[in-house]
Amino acid sequence: MSYQLILICIAALIGIGILLHHPSRTFGIPSLLIFMGVGLLFGNGEFNFVYDNFALTSLVGSIALNIIVFVGGLNTSKESVRVAYREGGILSTLGVLLTTLFFSILLSYTLDFSFIHCLLFAAIVSSTDAAAVFSILQSKKIKLKEQTDTVLEFESATNDPVALILVVLLTQLALAPENGVSASQISIELVTQIFSALAVAYFVGRVAVWLLNHIKLEEYGLIPVFVLASFVLATYGSEFIGGNILLASYVVGVVMGNGIKRGKEMTKHFFNSLSWLAQALMFIALGLQIFPHHLFEVLYASLLPAVLLIFVARPLAVQICYLFFPKASWRKRLFISSIGLKGATPIVFALIPAAAGVSSSLTIVNMVFFIVLISVFFQGAAIEPLSKKLKLNIEQ
Numbered sequence: 001m002s003y004q005l006i007l008i009c010i011a012a013l014i015g016i017g018i019l020l021h022h023p024s025r026t027f028g029i030p031s032l033l034i035f036m037g038v039g040l041l042f043g044n045g046e047f048n049f050v051y052d053n054f055a056l057t058s059l060v061g062s063i064a065l066n067i068i069v070f071v072g073g074l075n076t077s078k079e080s081v082r083v084a085y086r087e088g089g090i091l092s093t094l095g096v097l098l099t100t101l102f103f104s105i106l107l108s109y110t111l112d113f114s115f116i117h118c119l120l121f122a123a124i125v126s127s128t129d130a131a132a133v134f135s136i137l138q139s140k141k142i143k144l145k146e147q148t149d150t151v152l153e154f155e156s157a158t159n160d161p162v163a164l165i166l167v168v169l170l171t172q173l174a175l176a177p178e179n180g181v182s183a184s185q186i187s188i189e190l191v192t193q194i195f196s197a198l199a200v201a202y203f204v205g206r207v208a209v210w211l212l213n214h215i216k217l218e219e220y221g222l223i224p225v226f227v228l229a230s231f232v233l234a235t236y237g238s239e240f241i242g243g244n245i246l247l248a249s250y251v252v253g254v255v256m257g258n259g260i261k262r263g264k265e266m267t268k269h270f271f272n273s274l275s276w277l278a279q280a281l282m283f284i285a286l287g288l289q290i291f292p293h294h295l296f297e298v299l300y301a302s303l304l305p306a307v308l309l310i311f312v313a314r315p316l317a318v319q320i321c322y323l324f325f326p327k328a329s330w331r332k333r334l335f336i337s338s339i340g341l342k343g344a345t346p347i348v349f350a351l352i353p354a355a356a357g358v359s360s361s362l363t364i365v366n367m368v369f370f371i372v373l374i375s376v377f378f379q380g381a382a383i384e385p386l387s388k389k390l391k392l393n394i395e396q
Helices: 004-020 021-026 033-042 054-074 076-110 114-124 130-139 145-158 162-176 183-214 223-241 245-259 264-290 292-296 299-324 332-340 344-356 361-389
Strands: none
Touching: 004 033, 004 162, 004 264, 021 292, 033 183, 033 264, 054 130, 054 145, 054 223, 054 245, 054 264, 054 344, 076 114, 076 162, 076 245, 076 292, 114 344, 114 361, 130 361, 145 162, 145 245, 145 332, 162 183, 162 245, 162 344, 183 223, 183 245, 223 245, 245 361, 264 344, 292 299, 292 361, 299 332, 299 344, 299 361, 344 361
């Protein structure tokens, strides 16, 4: 297929998804399902076109996630970070580890997988999804008491690094179980990735902010371009020296979003548009990669794991994390434990072992897809009514 035809097809799919966005909001359907549905409809042989490239889909998804997380950081105020970093930090680290542990134990009793594969499956779906959380809270204009929404946003934006490290290490272990992975190795890897990402992202962000504020560019259109270049330097520079790219994306976004003085609003509008493009490309690529007939093979097998994750593993992990914060109300604890939204991130993470050739990885991809659908439909729809039921919502 020629590159012209590829670009035409991609543009057409994005255009169709955008046109369906408004009616989807009318019926309360999340945008990610619309774009993913467009990919499912037009790919995989239905129109004499078959797309099956785990490596490319994983690459597209990873780049898109970096952009989405960066934009989330760009729109996060310093005040929000000060309010949420303690609770959100515990949830995004210990919460992910506990969710992985509890869910893997439950999976070992419900699925015919080895314990390593259960751990890998659990790690893939252990984090909440930044794109889903930001999208639903912003589209419904939900503001919650006790900074509950801020904690959820902070957690979702910062918990992917721990999950990603677990997925990569467990993928290596699944491919070569004889090598083994020790707890000390995981700890060293985690600390290295976190501190490398923090150092590089903060340094690049501060330098970029200083340059933009002192070298006053006459052409305002160059400001978001410079921010984009700084984002790439910070994130991929961090990854190059062993840092976690998703954490670096969020940190450099927060630093630049709170530091830029000139062209701030224009920059945010530019990157909000870029974030939508990234989401569209990612969800369409994921939809193209999924084969419908494979999905139905794991439909019933996915229901119990989804229920166990949503109603047992996530709530138990969150309640343990909140033992560190005894002043938090039971309403806040219940709400956060109930809203562990999944989105594109688990599907992108599931493509990592699939692209590496781990056994049963295709089954995991399809099961993760169903868990995401169940989470988006039920947990996404529950945010507004549950916040009202618990009297956490702030009337606008």
